[in-house]
Amino acid sequence: MIPATNLLILGAILFSIGVIGVLIRRNAIVIFMSIELMLNSVNLTFIVLARQLHSLDGQIFVFFIMTVAAAEVAVGLALIISAYRLRATINVDEINLLNG
Amino acid sequence: MVNEWLPVFIFMIIMSVVVFVILAGTAFIGPKRPNPVKLSPYECGVEPVGEPRTRFSIKFYMIAMLFIIFDLEVIFFYPWAVVFKRFLSGSSFILIEMLIFVGILLVGYVYAWKKGALEWQ
Amino acid sequence: MDLIIPQINFSAIAPALTVMITAVVVLLIGLFFQKVQRELLAIVGIIGLIVSLGELGRMWGKDITGFGGMVGNDNFTIAFQMIFIIAAFLAALLSLNRIEDEYVSYGEFYGLLLFALSGIIVMVQGLNLLIVFLGLEILSISLYILTGFRKMRADSIEAALKYFLLGAFSTGFLLYGIALIYGTTGSFSFKGISSYVNANGFTNVLFVAGIILFLVGLAFKAAFVPFHQWTPDVYQGAPTPIAAFMSVGAKGAAFAVLIRLFVSVAAFSTREWTIAIWVLALLTMTIGNVVAIVQQNIKRMLAYSSIAHAGYILVGVLAGNEMGRSAVLFYLMAYTFMNLGAFGVVSYLGISHKVENLRIESYRGIGYKYPFAALAMAVFMFSLAGVPPTAGFIGKFYLFSAALKAGFVWLVILSVLNAVISAYYYLRVVVAMYMQEPEEGKVFELPAASWGVGLALLLAVLGVLYMGIFPSSLMQLFQKTAELISML
Numbered sequence: 001m002i003p004a005t006n007l008l009i010l011g012a013i014l015f016s017i018g019v020i021g022v023l024i025r026r027n028a029i030v031i032f033m034s035i036e037l038m039l040n041s042v043n044l045t046f047i048v049l050a051r052q053l054h055s056l057d058g059q060i061f062v063f064f065i066m067t068v069a070a071a072e073v074a075v076g077l078a079l080i081i082s083a084y085r086l087r088a089t090i091n092v093d094e095i096n097l098l099n100g
Numbered sequence: 101m102v103n104e105w106l107p108v109f110i111f112m113i114i115m116s117v118v119v120f121v122i123l124a125g126t127a128f129i130g131p132k133r134p135n136p137v138k139l140s141p142y143e144c145g146v147e148p149v150g151e152p153r154t155r156f157s158i159k160f161y162m163i164a165m166l167f168i169i170f171d172l173e174v175i176f177f178y179p180w181a182v183v184f185k186r187f188l189s190g191s192s193f194i195l196i197e198m199l200i201f202v203g204i205l206l207v208g209y210v211y212a213w214k215k216g217a218l219e220w221q
Numbered sequence: 222m223d224l225i226i227p228q229i230n231f232s233a234i235a236p237a238l239t240v241m242i243t244a245v246v247v248l249l250i251g252l253f254f255q256k257v258q259r260e261l262l263a264i265v266g267i268i269g270l271i272v273s274l275g276e277l278g279r280m281w282g283k284d285i286t287g288f289g290g291m292v293g294n295d296n297f298t299i300a301f302q303m304i305f306i307i308a309a310f311l312a313a314l315l316s317l318n319r320i321e322d323e324y325v326s327y328g329e330f331y332g333l334l335l336f337a338l339s340g341i342i343v344m345v346q347g348l349n350l351l352i353v354f355l356g357l358e359i360l361s362i363s364l365y366i367l368t369g370f371r372k373m374r375a376d377s378i379e380a381a382l383k384y385f386l387l388g389a390f391s392t393g394f395l396l397y398g399i400a401l402i403y404g405t406t407g408s409f410s411f412k413g414i415s416s417y418v419n420a421n422g423f424t425n426v427l428f429v430a431g432i433i434l435f436l437v438g439l440a441f442k443a444a445f446v447p448f449h450q451w452t453p454d455v456y457q458g459a460p461t462p463i464a465a466f467m468s469v470g471a472k473g474a475a476f477a478v479l480i481r482l483f484v485s486v487a488a489f490s491t492r493e494w495t496i497a498i499w500v501l502a503l504l505t506m507t508i509g510n511v512v513a514i515v516q517q518n519i520k521r522m523l524a525y526s527s528i529a530h531a532g533y534i535l536v537g538v539l540a541g542n543e544m545g546r547s548a549v550l551f552y553l554m555a556y557t558f559m560n561l562g563a564f565g566v567v568s569y570l571g572i573s574h575k576v577e578n579l580r581i582e583s584y585r586g587i588g589y590k591y592p593f594a595a596l597a598m599a600v601f602m603f604s605l606a607g608v609p610p611t612a613g614f615i616g617k618f619y620l621f622s623a624a625l626k627a628g629f630v631w632l633v634i635l636s637v638l639n640a641v642i643s644a645y646y647y648l649r650v651v652v653a654m655y656m657q658e659p660e661e662g663k664v665f666e667l668p669a670a671s672w673g674v675g676l677a678l679l680l681a682v683l684g685v686l687y688m689g690i691f692p693s694s695l696m697q698l699f700q701k702t703a704e705l706i707s708m709l
Binding site for chain 1: 256337351354355358365366369372373374375376378379380381382383385386389390392396397400401403404407409410453454457458468
Binding site for chain 2: 253
């Protein structure tokens with residue numbers, strides 16, 4: 001069995017990759033995929049912790065995170081499609097109508 | 101354990117080095133005389149007839165979105181199904197609870213249907 | 222493993238259930254009767270809000286918990302929920318404005334507004350991080366859609382996209398924080414966290430990291446500096462009534478959770494945390510106020526002003542005593558009236574034939590052409606600036622005196638200075654309305670206001686003046702609730 005520490009470190013690494021992806025990529029879809037990576041690394045962390053703590057709470061939380069992530073996907077992709085229709089780009093640097 | 105796999109490991113390292121050297125070598129040493137015919141995909145075949153990336157209809161997105169939402173709601177059935185039998189003996193509460201949940205999903209389904217999200221026209 | 226069905230107590234979530242059911246009903250009415258007047262939808266929604274207010278009134282003083290301690294309603298929580306219901310009520314009235322003709326589907330609009338409110342209620346009454354997370358997401362996802370509701374306008378969609386990407390990003394931090402808290406304490410409940418801290422203090426690095434990530438996630442939602450950059454863009458692009466609701470609802474809900482956390486974990490009053498929140502409060506109000514000065518667009522100005530007000534409220538949270546908590550409630554109530562009112566006037570004056578009149582310059586000289594709107598706006602601006610005898614003044618007075626009582630003299634001095642700075646840009650609007658010549662010689666033409674806007678503005682003005690002139694009864698009520706923040 002893989003020790004829990006390794007899995008937790010894997011979760012932390014995946015989370016960091018997600019954060020870095022959000023910060024350096026400029027395509028809205030790729031940013032969104034990075035956010036999903038963050039959420040899924042959290043899922044991994046929760047499952048490992050639930051196993052380690054012998055409590056089901058963590059696993060139940062994962063179900064809710066997955067559902068919420070699905071709802072976010074639906075809304076987010078709809079917004080990205082609308083943005084693309086109106087501006088013909090999804091590069092977040094070019095989406096800059098709003099400023100003071 | 102380590103010794104058994106050591107040759108494989110050494111083989112992998114040698115393989116990576118060889119592949120890298122060959123690829124890098126051809127890239128650096130090989131002559132480069134590009135012309136339009138060479139640059140087109142499938143040099144010796146038919147003319148390309150369009151962009152390799154085709155655009156999808158927005159309808160696929162609608163279906164995919166509905167699928168992912170309803171599909172993910174199903175994960176709540178799994179823990180419910182695991183404990184279903186044990187609880188049903190005491191009271192029918194667990195059944196009613198799930199019926200309420202399915203009812204809420206049905207409202208969403210009716211909404212999607214009435215909005216025309218399920219039509220393929 | 223032994224499984225027990227937790228005690229199910231639907232009366233504990235009656236207000237949230239009422240709001241959710243109303244939302245579904247409104248959605249379905251809008252779906253099946255395409256021709257239905259949106260006034261009808263708004264009225265159905267408002268009836269639902271009034272019913273849930275009644276439910277809250279019935280629960281007052283009873284400390285009802287339910288679902289195995291996952292949710293609980295002490296008076297403090299109930300007061301918060303009432304404030305948010307009033308905010309949703311005003312926002313529903315304001316969105317009857319004519320410019321909102323751009324919304325194609327009113328059923329969805331009011332349905333989502335009610336869903337956002339139900340998310341806030343769930344979040345506020347949650348005694349468990351799972352419930353807080355769920356409420357936060359119900360709120361956030363509804364607001365992402367509402368922000369992009371004018372889907373043919375590039376600015377609206379852009380605002381929604383920005384809000385969505387940053388909101389989802391901050392959700393990631395919040396969740397990772399919850400994961401770390403769970404890993405170290407083995408519990409999601411505030412009670413569990415509290416007993417863990419009482420036993421171990423803040424010695425475990427992973428636990429502290431979890432708390433910090435959780436607070437960062439909340440700070441994004443409440444728009445504390447340095448997590449505030451999305452606010453002006455989102456408020457500018459969102460439909461004005463929604464921006465108004467967001468400025469009270471999303472922020473206030475985050476404050477409710479923050480106070481719940483700070484009260485349940487007494488060890489937050491240690492020196493390090495106090496300094497951190499001290500700096501956060503000061504930065505939030507100062508940057509909000511300073512940047513608001515240079516704004517030309519009134520919605521962006523109000524957005525920065527809302528950041529600054531979050532800083533003031535944080536002072537009350539930092540005070541950490543009963544007076545601070547009741548002052549936070551009082552200020553949030555006052556802020557609901559004055560900010561929704563101000564956004565309401567902006568929404569009404571924004572109606573125009575081609576583009577919304579959102580530049581502060583375009584407000585020149587309207588004081589004589591639209592006396593009621595201008596007078597209401599002046600009241601709200603004075604209140605936001607904290608001029609007596611308005612609710613904003615009394616609210617700031619309570620907040621700052623609570624902080625003084627807790628010994629934060631310097632923070633109070635700097636806050637008062639901030640309030641003075643803020644008076645400049647609020648009064649600039651008043652000066653423009655009454656003392657400057659209109660642009661291009663004449664004031665823009667507006668159609669007559671709908672009854673909803675008129676009613677909402679009237680209620681907001683009355684609220685601001687009532688709370689400013691007779692604050693004591695409400696304050697006593699809030700003081701009682703803050704003493705009774707018991708259920709943990």
